[in-house]
Amino acid sequence: MNVLDVKEEVALHAMVEDFFRSTFSTDNPIVTEAVKRMLAAGGKRLRPRLTLLAVAAAGADPSRQLHLAAYMELIHVATLIHDDVVDRADTRRGVNATAVDYGNRVSVLAGDYLFAWIFKNVTAGYPAPIPHVLSATLADICDGEVLQLRALGNLDLTLEGYVEIARKKTASLFAASARCGAIAGGATPAEIAALAAFGEAFGIAFQMRDDLLDMTSDRDTVGKPVGNDLTERKVTIPVIEALRAGNSALRARLDRFYRDGDAAVAAIAAEIVQHGGLTATHAAIARYTERARAALEPIRGGPAKEALAAFADALLSA
Amino acid sequence: MNVLDVKEEVALHAMVEDFFRSTFSTDNPIVTEAVKRMLAAGGKRLRPRLTLLAVAAAGADPSRQLHLAAYMELIHVATLIHDDVVDRADTRRGVNATAVDYGNRVSVLAGDYLFAWIFKNVTAGYPAPIPHVLSATLADICDGEVLQLRALGNLDLTLEGYVEIARKKTASLFAASARCGAIAGGATPAEIAALAAFGEAFGIAFQMRDDLLDMTSDRDTVGKPVGNDLTERKVTIPVIEALRAGNSALRARLDRFYRDGDAAVAAIAAEIVQHGGLTATHAAIARYTERARAALEPIRGGPAKEALAAFADALLSA
Numbered sequence A, B: 001m002n003v004l005d006v007k008e009e010v011a012l013h014a015m016v017e018d019f020f021r022s023t024f025s026t027d028n029p030i031v032t033e034a035v036k037r038m039l040a041a042g043g044k045r046l047r048p049r050l051t052l053l054a055v056a057a058a059g060a061d062p063s064r065q066l067h068l069a070a071y072m073e074l075i076h077v078a079t080l081i082h083d084d085v086v087d088r089a090d091t092r093r094g095v096n097a098t099a100v101d102y103g104n105r106v107s108v109l110a111g112d113y114l115f116a117w118i119f120k121n122v123t124a125g126y127p128a129p130i131p132h133v134l135s136a137t138l139a140d141i142c143d144g145e146v147l148q149l150r151a152l153g154n155l156d157l158t159l160e161g162y163v164e165i166a167r168k169k170t171a172s173l174f175a176a177s178a179r180c181g182a183i184a185g186g187a188t189p190a191e192i193a194a195l196a197a198f199g200e201a202f203g204i205a206f207q208m209r210d211d212l213l214d215m216t217s218d219r220d221t222v223g224k225p226v227g228n229d230l231t232e233r234k235v236t237i238p239v240i241e242a243l244r245a246g247n248s249a250l251r252a253r254l255d256r257f258y259r260d261g262d263a264a265v266a267a268i269a270a271e272i273v274q275h276g277g278l279t280a281t282h283a284a285i286a287r288y289t290e291r292a293r294a295a296l297e298p299i300r301g302g303p304a305k306e307a308l309a310a311f312a313d314a315l316l317s318a
Helices: A006-023 A027-039 A046-057 A060-084 A090-093 A098-102 A106-123 A132-151 A159-184 A189-216 A237-245 A246-260 A263-272 A277-295 A303-314 B008-025 B027-039 B046-057 B060-083 B087-093 B098-102 B104-125 B130-150 B159-184 B189-217 B237-245 B248-260 B267-276 B277-295 B302-312
Strands: none
Touching: A006 A046, A006 A237, A027 A060, A027 A106, A027 B130, A046 A060, A046 A189, A046 A303, A060 A106, A060 A132, A060 A159, A060 B104, A098 B237, A106 A189, A106 B060, A106 B130, A132 A159, A132 B027, A132 B104, A159 A189, A159 A237, A159 B087, A189 A237, A189 A263, A189 A277, A189 A303, A189 B046, A237 A263, A237 A277, A246 A263, A263 A277, B008 B046, B008 B060, B027 B060, B027 B104, B046 B060, B046 B159, B046 B189, B046 B302, B060 B104, B060 B130, B060 B159, B098 B302, B104 B130, B130 B159, B159 B189, B159 B237, B189 B237, B189 B267, B189 B277, B189 B302, B237 B248, B237 B267, B237 B277, B248 B267, B267 B277, B277 B302
16 A cells, blocks of 8 residues: 555645644743744745655655654754854854844843753654664764864865765755655565665755755745855765866866955856866766665555655756 | 662773773774863863763663763763854954864864764764654754853843743753663663753752852862853853842943943952852752652662662752
């Protein structure tokens, strides 16, 4: 049995939104307010939708796992609240964030409270190994972010090193979202492994697409300035691919930019495009999207499987 | 059977230190380094010692629960790492912290990673309800810290309001340390409740003593400047008690100090002492220490019970 109707994915998404709007609340009003603000700022709720699709793919009723799905989004929200904590250096460079309104101290506490609140609920309501999967995932996310901090401005970062960071900081939560949905839906071990593998490949492609949008979109589309990653000295996949194809002049120019910020970020982005950074990134996204689709092989055919494949394909239309 | 010998408490403390020095390690070298630095800075390891005494009070072998005990200290360390995150305002007031060396971003990530690492280990190695007790405790700690932030400079904070904050931000972890030790040691429900109640009363008295030391000790003894709580506009129990006994002039003076920082902190501390703030705080500590001792009533007599009572009594000698 595969209970998910194609139109139901839209209905499930609406249920997630409705849950956040009307049911979600913590015992701490400041935290509840901060979370609702963050949720209202946008987002496609991909993580909870992935959880619900995994539940459906296992043949169970996704509407019974709305809370579990919501926790996946809330882990993401908690990491976003903590991402907003700024350093002194950042304030000098004029970075703006939630922390500006609430203060760093409150941002740290609100994120901590949210993590604790999620684990409190998950340990009370879900069997092993779900609480363990979620805490291990949070460790991976933090580990990935520390690796990313250490790799800032490092033009020797390899594609493999980049993928390892993306796998930990981004894909691990997509993998956990699918894995936990599969477990809660009573999937077989083979199905659980397949859905987790789908989530991981999807998550890596998702991060690559995010890097690509940073080079091409405007502030209105992605909600942050173009080339924001470059300004933050992140070595993203378009940079790695442009360096691979490019010449020593490009390398020297990027090196100076990361060190001194001596050029307009739009000019740097244009050079990366010119050296094939976007084309190669599109190809990498296609590889991981294909890997995600292939991972679905052991999943029984039906609308949930189709919806998951469509999720992956949507990453290609950037 | 009560396996703890009186001298063994010293040996257990040494085992905790040894565990941190030689065995403790996470997969993230930056986090391991930050934790070891924080542990090397001092501390009496009261939380893990409480866990091990609770194990012994239940009649089990405490040396088999060293890891569980260590997690209690590490939760404390993770909150300290996050306490070091500074606001812009703080940097203007010249506050110094670990975050100065590592940066706010790294402090946030290191604390997050440590929380996640602890929960990952606890969910893998300990049965219900231990993982739930620990995540609920972390929620309490954050909730208490948010309440404390909201109460900064509020001269209308009552003793009840103060105790509620202390119970959440400080005593909850002492209570959880004792509770989890009791559970892991196979204590009866009555013993578990008694040891948790001991931890809570002990923790409240501990916080009151900490407040008192802030008024009386010098930088060398407590590792931070005298009157640090006053500078941070915390309304601690000596302040509440002095206001209760004091006159409207004291209230106006404190109000001005919290608003404008217009007086030397040592002069303000002296006024609080003069209005009986310390005497009344000593009395409150004695009340909660007595409550902690009374909570031990259901525990079978023996060296572990005696060691716990001695722990409580040690808070009286400030």
